[in-house]
Amino acid sequence: MKALPLAAAPEGFAWLRVAEGLQFRVGGLTKSLLFYGPGLLRVTAHLGEAYSTQPSLVVVARPRQVAVDVRDDADALTVTGPGLRVTVDKRSGALAFFAADGRLLTRERVQSPTELQRVDISGSPTYQLAQTFTLTPDESLYGLGQYNEPYMDYRGRDVLMVQTNIGIVVPFMVSTRRWGLLWDIYSKMTFSDGPDGATFRAESAPAGADYYIVAGDDMDGVMTGYRQLTGAAPMFPRAAFGLFMSKERYRTQQQLLDVVRRFRAEHYPLDYIVQDWQYWGGEKEGPNGREWDGQWSGMVWDTERFPNPVAMTRELHGKLHVKLMASIWPSIGNDTALAKELDAKGLRFEPLHWISKRARIYDAFSAEGRRIYFKHTKKGLLDVGVDALWMDGTEVEVGGAAHDPGEVEADIKRLGRNAMGDFARYLNVYSLVTTRGVYEGQRAAGPGAKRVLTLTRSAWAGQQRYAALPWSGDTTASWNVLRQQIAGGLNVGMAGLPYWSQDTGGFFVNYAGGERNPAWRELYARWNQFGIFNPVYRIHGTSVEREPYLFKALDPTVHGSLLSATQLRYRLLPYIYSLAWRSTQEGYIMMRGLAMDFPDQPALRKVDDTYMFGPAFLVQPITRAMFNAELPPPATVPPTQLRTPDGQAGLVLEYFEGMNFEKPASRTVDTVIDHRWPDPPLGSIPPGLSSLYRFSARWTGTLTAPESGEYEIGAEGDDGFRVWLDDQLIVDDWAVGGARFGGRRVTLREGQVLKLRIDFFQDGGGRVLRLAWRTPSQLRALVEAQPKLDQRQATLLPAGSDWFDFWTGQRHAGGDSAVRDYALDQFPLFVRAGSVVPMGPVVEHTGQSPDAPWEIRVYPGADGRFTLYEDDGETYRYERGERATTALRWDDARRTLHIDARQGRYPGLVTRRELRVRLMAASGQTEQARTVHYEGHPLILNFS
Structure with a gap:
């Protein structure tokens, strides 16, 4: 939008009416107030020119021609429109927002509320932005998405708003004073609340400041306004409110069908079975471990492992009464028909996806790219009977370190430019545009078409209108993570998205013995009780077997807890499905932080583990062990007990390119065997390695026992590790996986010297290796300090x-x-x-x-x-x-x-x-x- 030709001195104040509101200029800053309906106001600000003419990706409403009353006083302008009154400070242009009944909602900071700087990024002009608000002491803030923290209220907090594998960014915030704030900016942003006010900063805001104030009589009224701006959430299939059973992954058509048949034989409720990645084939074992050829995510089925997907879906839909969801990715293998059609239009980005040296990301910002992608999705999946899509990696994930915001940001920016512009400008919104493509493609079939249901690992404001729900990514099983999932899921809802899900039981399970570990089984049962009171109920993960019927023999108490919780979920279907209609019709959210229903009870505002599920139920998942105490992690072996073969303190460390010690890279002496690569002493990458992906390492030397007695010795590692003592293999955990401890009890005498060797490989994701033990005295202390578990909960x-x-x-x-x-069966x-x-x-x-x-x-x-x-x-x-x-x-x-x-x-x-x-x-x-x-x-x- 160009600046209006207002007659005023450079530091003066001038204003004029426009059809939808008002525009003014002060101190070189041009600001507009545009009404989008009762209680809905858009605010824009720039330095005389906006560097974007593209329509919003988020807001589907249009500004309305409204009757606006303007009172022009000496120091302020008062603008009264439907449902809102705004005062404008003529000295700084700062705005204050009031509800129709006169209550203050919020205000911009009086001095320098909007700070803009013209910059060029990737050859395109844009603005860097800082917009500051002055909050009242008695309000709390929620929303913004999920950031893996055990708190919800953002007062006094800092938030980095960059999508990751386990982080969901949704730029809508809601206050207990019954106002919401929606940012229509897609770049990297931060939010911070401190003594100078609450500030949103954006790296690239081509239109300048661009936000919407949403006012409501209550918190639900604010949510209704958000949906009026960004679109209603369509109804999911009724089956979507039953149980989704998923794992990484069912390897064959026969295995998938056998699992569903077992559910039915056990009379265990089930509505969706989920087929995760690699049903398309192309997997092989290479010298560096798992490798994939150019068939990655080509929307086809491997003919050996899934010989007849049409017959498979026919059986699922027929006598088994189950729907099928299948995983698809934005990374497309080079040898697929989909890639060839995209490449003919230049619609894949150059950087390779981490999972395969022969796969690249498609340009979902292109309408043509979305059309081609959906055409192949329909032909290969939907037309053979797949009922729902699981769009994985939609942050969008390129490199393997998808948990780290900085690395994800760098990976996305390396994609260069998309059909709409540079990726600094469009960093966070890939999920929104790619889910748009599959939704619009399916809706083209008309009102009689099957309802769309899309699971996605990322989200953005407005994504609810594409029948897409986010899940919280590849979590790691622990009580702390379960606690964080509650707060994160609630803040996704309070960011305006009605549906959210998570991997019940944790995606990675790093408990020794996996499902045979009673401590994890207790955690799983409690996590499942949380899962049944999610909008969408899913069981998913790797590392362990977790189909609920398996615990009938393994642990009948846990099985009873899982079954009774699932049956309660199914008994509540009339209640839940009716709430889903409220979500569609009214903008309701069913998983509700307590501030949604009790905003004026300060004692509840920082209660982050309890929530309302619809208007009736107050839910408090149990987030601590009550029956199986968990030991603290073993201590890192001190360097005083380690010697290299030539007698130096520590062990000899050798790095190799490749995951099977293919190419020697460098050699050093390592004194403390405790790594979270990249380690600061070694720089960003150890010498000789080309990257921190797919490398291996070996430590050799000796270990001296400081006392006599029984030890527990082993390693904590992410991906594969092995430990030898005196050439005896005592730990063998040579597999891709999250950080976990593997150890063995051994009896040693004081002063005993043992030859020690540790092997390690890193594939993707985290990079952890630590040599750890519990000495005899530490084991005795643990027994004496064994916590007295309490089955009481307040x-x-x-x-x-x-x-x-x-x-x-x-x-x-x-x-x-x-x-x-x-x-265990109640909470x-x-x-x-x-x-x-x-x-x-x-x-x-x-x-x-x-x-x-x-x-x-x-x-x-x-x-x-x-x-x-x-x-x-x-x-x-x-x-x-x-x-x-x-x-x-x-x-x-x-x-x-x-x-x-x-x-x-x-x-x-x-x-x-x-x-x-x-x-x-x-x-x-x-x-x-x-x-x-x-x-x-x-x-x-x-x-x-």
């Missing part, structure tokens, strides 16, 4: 209503802390008084027994209501009105449940259903129940 209950313990029925007053013991789960909760039967898939009776639970103590939603669960015909809703209203004073007349209908509607209504009672009291047959006509049930 839950702080929000004030303002009573709460029922879901398991026992005990009623608690709001504002109190509820404390009790929890067995803190409370229902708010006044809730009406519809529940279905225990089923094995979401399509089973569609006409079965439903249970309607009423939790008394306050008035309540809930709207049941139904449709065909598969198509988009609901968009043209083929759907049905039924309002359930509880009058607490009269102890009466009103079941209103059904609104709407659709083919396949169950017109007559048995409803078993239960008026829940506190423990020790008598529950009341009624059974009615509902045929769509109003009913009144009196429990007085």
